[in-house]
Amino acid sequence: MTMPSNDILSLDLPDCAERSWARQAIGLLQGDARRSADTHLIKPVFPGLQDISIYLKDESTHPTGSLKHRLARSLILYGICNGYILQGTTLVEASSGSTAVSEAYFARILGLPFIAVMPKTTSPQKIEAIKRFGGRCHFVDRSDQVYQAAQQIADETHGHYLDQFTNAERATDWRGNNNVAESIFAQMEKEPDPTPEWVVMSAGTGGTSATIGRYIRYRSLSTRLCVADVENSVFFDSYRSGDRTLVSDKGSRIEGIGRPRVEPSFLPTVIDHMMRIPDAASLAAMYVLSDRIFRQVGGSTGTNFYCLCEIAAQMKREKRKGSLVTLICDSGARYHDTYYNADWLKEKGFQLQPYIDQLNRFLDTGTFQTSLTQ
Structure with missing residues (x-):
């Protein structure tokens, strides 16, 4: 009878040289995180919104200029x-x-x-x-x-x-670790209305809205999440229908947000409400907000801000008070040849003035004109 061998079969122990590089790389990334861990939370004053506080999380101040x-x-x-x-x-x-x-x-x-x-x-x-x-x-x-x-x-x-x-949505630690949601709510803690009624975020990958929505639930907060979508994007239609197979052969004209397919990182189950914002409204809001805060913002920030104004208008109609938060995604300096170029706007057929007038009237008087003729 052949006895089983007691020999231990093993390969030579590896030197794991790549682990040394990984430790060094992670140290470099963590160093950047310590140096740029947080961004400003801006509170502009709008005369027409006396009972509603607006906060803008300015992600354009990161070293690479964006969220x-x-x-x-x-x-x-x-x-x-x-x-x-x-x-x-x-x-x-x-x-x-x-x-x-x-x-x-x-x-x-x-x-x-x-x-x-x-x-x-x-x-x-x-x-x-x-x-x-x-x-x-x-x-x-x-x-x-x-x-x-x-x-x-x-x-x-x-x-x-x-x-x-x-x-x-899977690479970001949504429970904390200084993600954008944790940063927002930490900065809001000492404000008059520390728990926002709504946080507004547009969707590109869907990862930021997933992080914010999960964090709100994880912290058992009453805040609701509204996601803003744009023209030529399938996110809104997918949210409404539940169909994740939707596709479009057109591309979004608002850079960084809107997609021709439902991205895997888009999680409709953590979203409380969605709106589709016309591209002209996004760009008009970009101009209005830039003028009000004395710095140029990008088109996706315009989408966020217009959606926030829609929510603020409904709160005023219902005589509700509270705070609203949205994000400045990036600087307008990246769009001088497009969104801030009058010839480009004319070529694309954008008519922004009706929306500009609507927003300025709302921010100054609190009256939101719901029917516009473009």
Whole structure:
């Protein structure tokens, strides 16, 4: 009878050299987080909204100028901690601009190659920022082509596709760790109405709205979440119908938000209400808010602000008081060739004045004209 062998079968113990690089990389990312951990919460005064306090979380003050700074750091940490990103790994992203700018910044810090896949219509300022941080840009004709192109480039370079549209909601620690929701509510604690009636957020990946919605539930807060969508985006229709297979052959004209498909990171179950905002209203609100706070904001911030004004108008009609919070997603400096260019607006057929007049009247007098003739 043959006795079983008592020999221990083993490979040589590895030196785990890549773990040393990972520890160093995470230390660099954590250092950036400590230096740029929080952003200002602005409280502008609008004469027509005496009983409603408006707060703007200014994410444009991050080192890379947008809300996506937080997301980019989280996505790269997620890739390193999962073992997907190693020393020398090429990072690839599908992005209309701001996320790619932030990822290029972090890639340079870590000494990693970075390639952004984006529509040709992306603003020149964002393209230049990506290149300035050492990244490369690969252009496609339509926004729905970015996914396949990004995956193909990652495969060809043996790199890692960061895939913000899938990983945004899972890479961010929604319970805390200084995510944007935790920061908002911590800054609101000593305000007259510390628990906002509503937080308003537009959807690009859906990751930020997922983080805010989860955090509200985790903290058992009475705050509700309203997500603003835009034209040529399927998020609103999916929320209303429950159909996650919806697609569109058109791209959003408001950079950074709105998608031609229902992204995996979009979680309708944590959303309390949605609105679809006309693009002209978004851009008009961008102009009005920029004038009121003495700094230029981007188009997605205009979407947020117009949606917030719709909610504030309903609160006034119901004689309700309280606070509302939304985000300044990025600076208007990135859109001088488009949204802040009169010739571009005319070429696209935008007529902003009716919405500009509507918003100024509301902010000054509290009267919101619901029927507009464009």
